[in-house]
């Protein structure tokens with residue numbers, strides 16, 4: 496497996512990968528409007544951590560860094576259907592944590608989790624108790640019906656990948 500963080504920067508390979516990731520999100524998050532997924536995945540303020548298997552995108556996380564708050568909002572997270580429950584979702588989140596902590600100087604991840612994904616985010620160290628000051632995230636995080644806001648504090652001294 497390979498892990499890469501990319502954004503929509505005009506690079507042709509990046510566009511091809513982002514289309515593949517957008518298609519996985521559309522299938523795996525059927526309650527999300529497709530146009531909304533396209534808009535965020537291709538918005539240059541959003542970054543995407545890709546999981547590639549034999550150079551094929553099999554999943555990823557699209558997130559937006561909020562540089563002043565040292566926080567990232569996870570917008571979408573999915574692994575394609577035939578690759579789920581093999582541990583890749585856990586590894587994906589660990590690679591994201593390590594990358595944003597080391598390369599983007601982030602201290603927190605925040606997400607509005609689908610109710611059926613709360614279990615997955617809990618296992619990845621996210622909690623429903625938001626420790627971060629309200630001013631840091633209220634008004635920045637998009638809230639959806641049928642979701643739960645969850646936070647994960649990143650520990651500077653922990654390495655999330657081996």
Ligand code: ACO
Nearest residue numbers: 523571572573574579580581582583584585609612614615
């Ligand atoms: N509810 C509860 N537990 C779960 C769920 C779930 N929906 N999905 C996985 N788990 C558990 C697994 O059983 C496993 O537990 P274990 O470590 O005790 O064995 C652990 O979480 C991690 O499993 P992985 O195999 O690493 O996860 P996987 O590769 O299947 O990826 C993911 C998990 C990304 C949630 C995947 O199932 C998926 O794409 N689901 C559909 C899309 C989705 O719901 N995405 C999140 C929506 S919210 C958002 O995007 C902001």
